[in-house]
Amino acid sequence: MKLIGRILSMLVGLVLAAVVAVWFLSEQRLGKDHTADVSVDSSGIMVTSDSASVARGQYLAHSLLACTECHGSDFGGQMFVDSGAMGRIPATNLTSGKGGLGSSYSVEDWDRAIRHGVGRDGRGLFVMPSEAYVYLTDGEMSDLLSYLQTVPPVDREFAPRSFGPIGRMLAATGQPLFPVDRTEHDTSRPNTAPVIPGVERGKHLAKVSGCEACHGASLAGGKVAGADPSWPPAGNLTPHAEGLARYDLASFSKAVRTGAKVDGTQIDAKVMPWQSYSGLRDEELRSLWAYMNSLPATETPK
Numbered sequence: 001m002k003l004i005g006r007i008l009s010m011l012v013g014l015v016l017a018a019v020v021a022v023w024f025l026s027e028q029r030l031g032k033d034h035t036a037d038v039s040v041d042s043s044g045i046m047v048t049s050d051s052a053s054v055a056r057g058q059y060l061a062h063s064l065l066a067c068t069e070c071h072g073s074d075f076g077g078q079m080f081v082d083s084g085a086m087g088r089i090p091a092t093n094l095t096s097g098k099g100g101l102g103s104s105y106s107v108e109d110w111d112r113a114i115r116h117g118v119g120r121d122g123r124g125l126f127v128m129p130s131e132a133y134v135y136l137t138d139g140e141m142s143d144l145l146s147y148l149q150t151v152p153p154v155d156r157e158f159a160p161r162s163f164g165p166i167g168r169m170l171a172a173t174g175q176p177l178f179p180v181d182r183t184e185h186d187t188s189r190p191n192t193a194p195v196i197p198g199v200e201r202g203k204h205l206a207k208v209s210g211c212e213a214c215h216g217a218s219l220a221g222g223k224v225a226g227a228d229p230s231w232p233p234a235g236n237l238t239p240h241a242e243g244l245a246r247y248d249l250a251s252f253s254k255a256v257r258t259g260a261k262v263d264g265t266q267i268d269a270k271v272m273p274w275q276s277y278s279g280l281r282d283e284e285l286r287s288l289w290a291y292m293n294s295l296p297a298t299e300t301p302k
């Protein structure tokens, strides 16, 4: 009896020590200030009230970049992750209403959050797809911010984010939890996005819209980086027999805009933002199709 008691209390001690270690390590990683890790150059971004720029920005925010998918169609934010295990993480209210970013948020603050995945307080932003947005040109950023400035204020307040045991465990074991860790911060990007329909334009669109972030740098698909483990693997978007060889431009466009795959099954809107992509233009889908078909046919990584 004594022996069992001793073993039990030892076990309890070990578990307690593990909990303390996870807590401590995760606090360190989750609370890390990333401000000094990224160099932000916003000098080429110009916010204007020019109506053409605002209209282009509106298109970017609602369709190509799918900001509304997470921040809500009114940009007032919503509870994005809401589970006891993972945590409670709101997608920020981006308006100047109560609980929103307010009017003191500078162009550089926007840039740091969008192209680098770092909040104004220095925290690594959860799921904010900066690994895709880092490729946005200064021109596109100018349009996007010019539009966001016109969005009406929404009063919606959230408690600050908090992480549950699974979220803390992931952080403590060094999983790449935040896009800031996966973003190519020092990328050289063109001054203006390629506008002529074709391969070069398709390549740019595949980067900024997030196809590459989910379908992989080679676009051969497989496990989505940083995603919930319950997600299906992303499809193969190279001309491989497992991939686009099964598609033509029309069925590809349909899959991207409606989530209907060529095998007759449906892509869950939670795993790919096709509701936003439904607004993509024919020319953009042609450019994406041309680019993806110019890639080497690559087997899906296991």
Ligand code: HEC
Pocket: 061, 065, 066, 067, 068, 069, 070, 071, 080, 089, 090, 091, 092, 094, 110, 113, 114, 118, 119, 120, 121, 124, 125, 126, 127, 128, 129, 133, 161
């Ligand atoms: C896949 C979901 C998702 C998409 C798409 C997304 N965001 Fe976010 N964003 C979030 C979440 C979640 C947070 C809060 C993260 C946190 O607190 O860790 C956030 C935070 C932010 C912040 C707050 C930074 C701060 O200082 O607190 C800004 C600004 C922002 N997003 C802008 C945008 C813009 C603009 C777009 C489109 C170009 C966009 N987001 C697209 C999920 C998303």
Ligand code: HEC
Pocket: 206, 209, 210, 211, 212, 213, 214, 215, 224, 231, 232, 233, 234, 235, 236, 237, 242, 243, 252, 255, 256, 261, 262, 263, 266, 267, 268, 271, 272, 273, 277, 288
């Ligand atoms: C947030 C992650 C995410 C983004 C962003 C994303 N996808 Fe996907 N996509 C997926 C996942 C996951 C699947 C697999 C869904 C399934 O099989 O149910 C998929 C499936 C597909 C399919 C069907 C593949 C097949 O094998 O039939 C096509 C086509 C596709 N995506 C194209 C695109 C294009 C083009 C873009 C960029 C404009 C894009 N996706 C952006 C996650 C994403």
